[in-house]
Structures are given as C-alpha cells and as structure tokens.
Amino acid sequence: MTDLTARQAELAENLARVEERIRGACAAAGRSRDEVTLIVVTKTYPARDVRLLAELGVRHVAENRDQEAAAKADECAGTPVTWHFVGQLQTNKVRSVAGYADVIHSVDRTRLVNALSSAAAHQGRRLDCLVQVALDAESETAGGRGGAAPGSVAKLGDAVEAAQGLRLAGVMTVAPLTGPYAGRPSAAFERLREISTGLCTRHPAATMVSAGMSSDLEEAVAAGATHVRVGSAVLGERPRLG
Template identity: 75%
Template sequence: MTGRRAQLAANLARVEERIESACVAAGRKRADVTLVVVTKTYPASDVRLLAELGVRHVAENRDQDAAPKAAECADAPLTWHFVGQLQTNKARSVAGYADVVHSVDRPRLVTALSAAAQRAGRELGCLIQVAFDAESGRLGERGGAAPEAVPELARAVAGAEGLRLGGVMTVAPLAGPYAGHPGEAFERLREISTRLRAAHPAANMVSAGMSSDLEEAVRAGATHVRVGSAVLGDRPRLG
C-alpha cells in the first residue's frame, strides 16, 4: 500500500469511527448517514485512491477544478456532489458531471440548472442551501437562502424539468445568532427539513456537518456529512 493510500485509509477509518459513534449516541443506524468526502484542492489521483478504498460520494466547490477532475475519474464508481456557490453561467458545465447540487439558493439558478439538465439529458438532485447568517432577501457570505425563502424555492425546484428536489443543506454560520453554535443551527435545519417534507415527502436529504462538527450534525438528523480535511489532511494553500 502506497504511503498516500495508507494515509487516506487510516483517516477514513478514523472518520468512520466518529460517524459510527455519533450514530450510536443519537440512536440512529450507521446506514442512515452518507459520508461525502470533499476533495476540493486535491488531485484526481486522491479521488481515485478514495474510490479504491470504498468511498462512493465526493464533493467539489469550484467548477473550474471539478469539471476536469470528474472527467479524469469518469470511470470510477462515484457520485459527484457540487457544494460551492454556483454562478448561473457555470450551470451548464456542472450539469454535465454533478449528480447533486447542494447550493441552490435563488430562482435564477433553478432556471439555469433546469435548462442545463434538460440539455444534458440528465436529472440533477438539488438541495436548498439555507443561510442562517443571511438577512431576509440577502445572500449570506457563503451563499444560501434565508429560511423564509425555502418553501418558494422548493416549489420552483419541484416544478422544474430536469431537477429533483432532494432536501436542504447548510454550513455552520460564521455570523448571526448561531455563530459558534453549529448544533443549534443544525437543529433549526432539522425543523426546516421536517416542514419541507410535509409538502415534498421525497425531499429527505439533510446535508450538514463537516470535519469539525459532524457529530452535532448527526445528532440533529443529518443524512449527509461533508468531510474534507479529516480525510485528506490540511488543505494546500491556494494562490
């Protein structure tokens, strides 16, 4: 086993133990939580090693990095998630490789993704990104819709050709009342998810939690945790 493969295997085992322990503590089944490994800034060679080690879900946040990486790993049995802020002019590219877009936060993006998915002949899963540090009607620092905008956006996604409403996503906020309290933000997301599923029963995905707070996310009902550095190590500096 190469040094990098051994390192990734050991890191994956540690993350798996954390998820398993969090599920036990929350009274949940391990199978109910999907690990999505965030491979941003890391090379396609790492993605291939992860696939060999049994990882089936990977995520990227920049189309210019993700598109060539997904193409290079097209023969690997992977589901690709797009988790970053998405400009409408990148929708066509993202629709070519992403299976799930976690960052749907405005009507114009819904329209662009729908057109792109239809052009590509694919169905895209879409999560509404909820920003708990956003003022009403304004995007948060890292994108996202205000909580009160979720029902309308969900209706737009559900009615759009080529799109499938998957559920909701959030990133632990850096500002506002939930700053420093990710567990409370995740609990609020659970409430929003519950209301969403009353109107859209199939929209049962809850994407929350990263390397530092995955336990709190699992406790709050996350179905997908997005883990990067705990698996791949400290990120290379960009620029």
C-alpha cells in the same frame, strides 16, 4: 512502499478515524450507521486521490469550484463515485456543472433553478438539488456565505420540484460564522432539521439533510443530518492555493 501506496495507506487510516467518529455519533444519537452518508470533499486534491478513495470504498465526493471539478471528473471518468457540487454556483458555470455533477447542494435562488433546469434538460440529465439555507440571513435576505433565507426555502423548493430535469432532494447548510447561530453548530443544525421537516410536509421525498464537516460532524449527526461533508479529516490539511 511507493508514494501511491503510502498515500492510500494514509487515506485508509484517516477514513477509519472518520468512520469511528460517525459510528460513535450515530450510537450517541440512537441512529443506525446506515442513516448517514459520508461525502468526502476532494477540493484542491488531485484526481489520483479520488481514485484511491474509490478503491477504499468511498462512493461520494464533493467539489466546490467548477474549473477544478470539471477537469477532475473528466480525468476520473469511469470511477464509481457520485459527484456532489457544494460551492456557490454562478449561472455562467451551470452548463459545465450539470455535465458531471449528480447532486447540487447550493441552490439558493430562482434564477439558478431556471439555469440548472435548462442545462439538465439540454443534456438529458436529472439532477438532485438541495436548497442551501443561510441561517445567518434575515427572512428574505441572502446570507453572507451564500444560501437562501429560511423564509424563502418553501418557495424555492416548489420551484425546484416543478422544474424540468431537477429533483428536490432536501436541504443543506454550513454552520454560520455570524448571526444568532454563530459558534453554535448544534443549534444551527437543529434549526436546519426544523426547516427540513417543514419542507417535507410539502415534498415528502425531499429527505436529504446535508450538514456537518470535519469540525462539527457529531453535532450534525445528533441533529439528524443524512449526509456529512468531510474534507481535511480524510485528506489532510489543504494545500495553499497560489
């Protein structure tokens, strides 16, 4: 067995385990499996793994660092996957990210909305955008892991929807490490669902709820997540970055 064949077999086994977890979570929540999309977070892993995942049927992959993601997306040109950008995004990286990412999960300020709109329009693209919600934040203060405070989500959503080249797709969060929801992913994801419901009253098409990772995908599915972002459970423990 070649190294490539062995790696594909490993990924297939890991994907099967994650799929079983998602199916079980959906059944426990009374939801259809079709309601939840798996996004495999491929950060720190080579383009080869993206291609192997695509061969195994994965259609959504995510990255969080532009320098790595841009090179990987270029190397994987023609691979049938949708690229998601899930990391904190600086405005000086926007033009690059807008060139390959299809979905931006980390929109958290008006300045970023304006930069994404300009880049998308310049490149003739239309980007799906999620408002990242910081559940460790106060009403108008940014959270420690990035994201918009809950009280500013509606205003930011309005800005995205009005921006040329952008489409408001929904909301995203990362279970917070501090604040009232620290260590309480179920409560955090329930709060995100409340925020999503409020946003949908203003923007009915913004139905995407991105929440849950390898450690807490079940809690996210139970709270109504439409997309879960899973990395290590599929790809294995991440290599240490030098």
